[in-house]
Amino acid sequence: MLVETYQAQLNRLLEQFDCKIQLPEEWAESFFDERGVLPTSFDERRQFARYHFRGKGILQVQRTLPTIQRSRGLYVIYTFDIARGGFAFLHTSQLFPCELCELWLPTQKLTVEITRCQYINSRCYLIGSRPTSRNLATLATQ
Amino acid sequence: MSCQTAEVAEFAIEDCLPIHINTLVPEQCIGIELYIRDSRSGRLRLYRGENIIIKEADRQRLIDHDVRMLFIKKADHRRYQDYLNEHLELVLKDETKSVAARFTTLNEVVRDVMATSFRSGDVESTVKQSQQLADHCVDLLSRDDYAANELLGVLHHDYQTFTHSANVTFLCVLLSKALGITHPDDIQQIAIGALLHDLGKLDIPERILTKPGKLTDAEFDVVRNHPKWGFQKLCQRDDITNAQLMMVYQHHERVDGGGYPVGIPKAEIHDWARLTTVVDVYEALTANRPYRGPLRHSQAIEIMERDCGRVFDPEMMQCWLRLIKHN
Ligand SMILES: [Fe+2]
Ligand SMILES: [Fe+2]
Numbered sequence: 001m002l003v004e005t006y007q008a009q010l011n012r013l014l015e016q017f018d019c020k021i022q023l024p025e026e027w028a029e030s031f032f033d034e035r036g037v038l039p040t041s042f043d044e045r046r047q048f049a050r051y052h053f054r055g056k057g058i059l060q061v062q063r064t065l066p067t068i069q070r071s072r073g074l075y076v077i078y079t080f081d082i083a084r085g086g087f088a089f090l091h092t093s094q095l096f097p098c099e100l101c102e103l104w105l106p107t108q109k110l111t112v113e114i115t116r117c118q119y120i121n122s123r124c125y126l127i128g129s130r131p132t133s134r135n136l137a138t139l140a141t142q
Numbered sequence: 143m144s145c146q147t148a149e150v151a152e153f154a155i156e157d158c159l160p161i162h163i164n165t166l167v168p169e170q171c172i173g174i175e176l177y178i179r180d181s182r183s184g185r186l187r188l189y190r191g192e193n194i195i196i197k198e199a200d201r202q203r204l205i206d207h208d209v210r211m212l213f214i215k216k217a218d219h220r221r222y223q224d225y226l227n228e229h230l231e232l233v234l235k236d237e238t239k240s241v242a243a244r245f246t247t248l249n250e251v252v253r254d255v256m257a258t259s260f261r262s263g264d265v266e267s268t269v270k271q272s273q274q275l276a277d278h279c280v281d282l283l284s285r286d287d288y289a290a291n292e293l294l295g296v297l298h299h300d301y302q303t304f305t306h307s308a309n310v311t312f313l314c315v316l317l318s319k320a321l322g323i324t325h326p327d328d329i330q331q332i333a334i335g336a337l338l339h340d341l342g343k344l345d346i347p348e349r350i351l352t353k354p355g356k357l358t359d360a361e362f363d364v365v366r367n368h369p370k371w372g373f374q375k376l377c378q379r380d381d382i383t384n385a386q387l388m389m390v391y392q393h394h395e396r397v398d399g400g401g402y403p404v405g406i407p408k409a410e411i412h413d414w415a416r417l418t419t420v421v422d423v424y425e426a427l428t429a430n431r432p433y434r435g436p437l438r439h440s441q442a443i444e445i446m447e448r449d450c451g452r453v454f455d456p457e458m459m460q461c462w463l464r465l466i467k468h469n
Binding site: 065066067068094096097098116117118119122125 | 379403
């Protein structure tokens, strides 16, 4: 029996689910072309260098909070940027600090804890997260 | 001899918590050692042993000497809170006292309880205390034989986080009732949420909180984290509702989306958070700041009217203005 590779599994999921994220106009044109280190002037107070990390992934909320209701559905996300301490992505709805999510990223699966959330538009939130499972250093250089 | 005793009982101020003398019920034994600050050394020495009754004359003597605060050991903070809760009931039910007089006591007790809880860093105790105090606030404010301005007049304005939290709580209860929120459970929950709304400020260094002057960008970044930090302290609890959590998390959001931590617009901000924003800003404007005195009521209103529809929900703001102007 053939074992489906991670890549194939991810691609199958990406085809199966519609992406509902609405990229703001100013990002839409070159969103997936951005590469390399973000200029430090972008945010000088950051501790570690951040890298553009643009692609598609899948999110599933693994553990929410006692007062929040969420479905266990799968959602397409856009990966955004990555640093030693964390990883950011775009999602269609707001996530709250301390929620745990499983992410299918282009090269690996990752469990993250949400650390912050920024509203971009009603169908686009920039979510900051911190991996609970492994260091992101290797991912950042891939 | 007495000198030696005083020396043995001396404490560094960091090991103790300040309490307001008005929270001590005369002719009662508090059951906790009370310390007083030595004006020369700045250190604390024993004022009364745990079994000594404080008389009205003692309290008066302290006032005559301009002493308003005594101190208790940090380890005694829960016993002190139990004492307050027990005696608060008696004071609040005393129909021989005016509502305003009882409100003054309640206000001082709320400030002290929140101060000791906040300073102890004990979230469990802070939440439990908030629940008990909210009951008292709602009970007293559910009467209709007082005028809101009578109560506004007795609030302290020293801009300590717990004074602010106590004031915001009373004001939130007044505004919720004016907005037509009538169910006692809702009002009680709003009062608890208001008491806890700035819980995250516990993690902001005192140096920043009391800085006289404009904050640097980096310092302001630290301050901007407090709604998130408060949320993180409370979000796993099952005795806090979603609406209360949102009061903590969203009270610095603006209806035009320019607030923090998320920057969501009006439609996504919880009603109770929008309600908190109105009284939070009003309270902050009318409080004493390290770098300025309190603004007059009319100045505060003028500033808030300018921001109506951008920062504040216009409907709630109108209701607030009607409430305070009317009174
Ligand atoms: Fe606040
Ligand atoms: Fe506040």
